[in-house]
Amino acid sequence: xxxxxxxxxxxxxxxxxxxxxxxxxxxxxxxxxxxxxxxxxxxxxxxxxxxxxxxxxxxxxxxxxxxxxxxxxxxxxxxxxxxxxxxxxxxxxxxxxxxxxxxxxxxxxxxxxxxxxxxxxxxxxxxxxxxxxxxxxxxxxxxxxxxxxxxxxxxxxxxxxxxxxxxxxxxxxxxxxxxxxxxxxxxxxxxxxxxxxxxxxxxxxxxxxxxxxxxxxxxxxxxxxxxxxxxxxxxxxxxxxxxxxxxxxxxxxxxxxxxxxxxxxxxxxxxxxxxxxxxxxxxxxxxxxxxxxxxxxxxxxxxxxxxxxxxxxxxxxxxxxxxxxxxxxxxxxxxxxxxxxxxxxxxxxxxxxxxxxxxxxxxxxxxxxxxxxxxxxxxxxxxxxxxxxxxxxxxxxxxxxxxxx
Numbered sequence: 035x036x037x038x039x040x041x042x043x044x045x046x047x048x049x050x051x052x053x054x055x056x057x058x059x060x061x062x063x064x065x066x067x068x069x070x071x072x073x074x075x076x077x078x079x080x081x082x083x084x085x086x087x088x089x090x091x092x093x094x095x096x097x098x099x100x101x102x103x104x105x106x107x108x109x110x111x112x113x114x115x116x117x118x119x120x121x122x123x124x125x126x127x128x129x130x131x132x133x134x135x136x137x138x139x140x141x142x143x144x145x146x147x148x149x150x151x152x153x154x155x156x157x158x159x160x161x162x163x164x165x166x167x168x169x170x171x172x173x174x175x176x177x178x179x180x181x182x183x184x185x186x187x188x189x190x191x192x193x194x195x196x197x198x199x200x201x202x203x204x205x206x207x208x209x210x211x212x213x214x215x216x217x218x219x220x221x222x223x224x225x226x227x228x229x230x231x232x233x234x235x236x237x238x239x240x241x242x243x244x245x246x247x248x249x250x251x252x253x254x255x256x257x258x259x260x261x262x263x264x265x266x267x268x269x270x271x272x273x274x275x276x277x278x279x280x281x282x283x284x285x286x287x288x289x290x291x292x293x294x295x296x297x298x299x300x301x302x303x304x305x306x307x308x309x310x311x312x313x314x315x316x317x318x319x320x321x322x323x324x325x326x327x328x329x330x331x332x333x334x335x336x337x338x339x340x341x342x343x344x345x346x347x348x349x350x351x352x353x354x355x356x357x358x359x360x361x362x363x364x365x366x367x368x369x370x371x372x373x374x375x376x377x378x379x380x381x382x383x384x385x386x387x388x389x390x391x392x393x394x395x396x397x398x399x400x401x402x403x404x405x406x407x408x409x410x411x412x413x414x415x416x417x418x419x420x421x422x423x424x425x426x427x428x429x430x431x432x433x434x435x436x437x438x439x
Contacts, residue, residue: 083240103244107237112227114132122182131223189211194235194239196208206229222242272375281371291371292369294337295335296336296366296368300331302352303358304359309355314332317336335374341366341367341381345362348362363384363398364398364399365384
């Protein structure tokens, strides 16, 4: 009996061990199935992301612009998108991207973006009226300082960064730096429902990469087209052609000086000259202006009737690109081809005077230089200078019949 019980115990031990092994095997099989399922899921997600990225690249290779690219990417991300350049100017945004809580979007210059209508009607119908700048998702809930901080963090870490939001409506704002190598080209801003899972973050990164490719392609195109316009501007400044020849070439290039233009002469105080030239080519391309490189100076002819504002804009934006100060002299406005050279010479004199006065890194036209500006100007408007300087006092004398002066 004892021997029989011992044999039964041995058989029970074997059965228990086999049952345990069977359960362990079943557990391992289940775990392998789960791992395989996750692997298939990740593989499918990776294949989907690869397909979307390929489609976006094909889109820009077939001539698609930033407007079209953002429209396609917005549908894939189920979010509204905006792209800014390196100095924070809005370049393009989708129709549903909300206006900032504090007022209109930045970049209200002639190159300010219009909303892209690339989102599908189903997406836009969720409270969005295309083109009216409003959205059912409310106002933009991130202030400018937080957006800039997130953009810098994204550039440093090369990954999407979530912005600190003042709203509690389930909407999240993410940014991803747009880079070409080590160069910061701009920022992709994503505004959409949360939470944002890993796949959407990877798609943000791929979208930012595609935007960078497009911006570099556009830059190359601008530089190539700029040579012809640069040659014309040089001839315009040097007066090498007759007025009739200049007028003919201006029409061919789409330069219309019937509208007021101003001349800005900018001198970078450091940084790569090549980068400054590329920036200038892109800048005048956006504004349908002209540029010419004269030694260390970059001469710009851009639409506008306020030379001071144009000079300050060029100085500020180019300083950001170069990370060095830029001094600028400006003159104008001019509305005739024959007057461009004299206006350029006035802008050059303003630059020289500003430098002599210790204003390196600033911008000025003859208006900011006071009486010195009057002497440097081609138009010695003494009456206008006196009126702008002493006008209130003279008006008081006239109204009160007094003689304070």
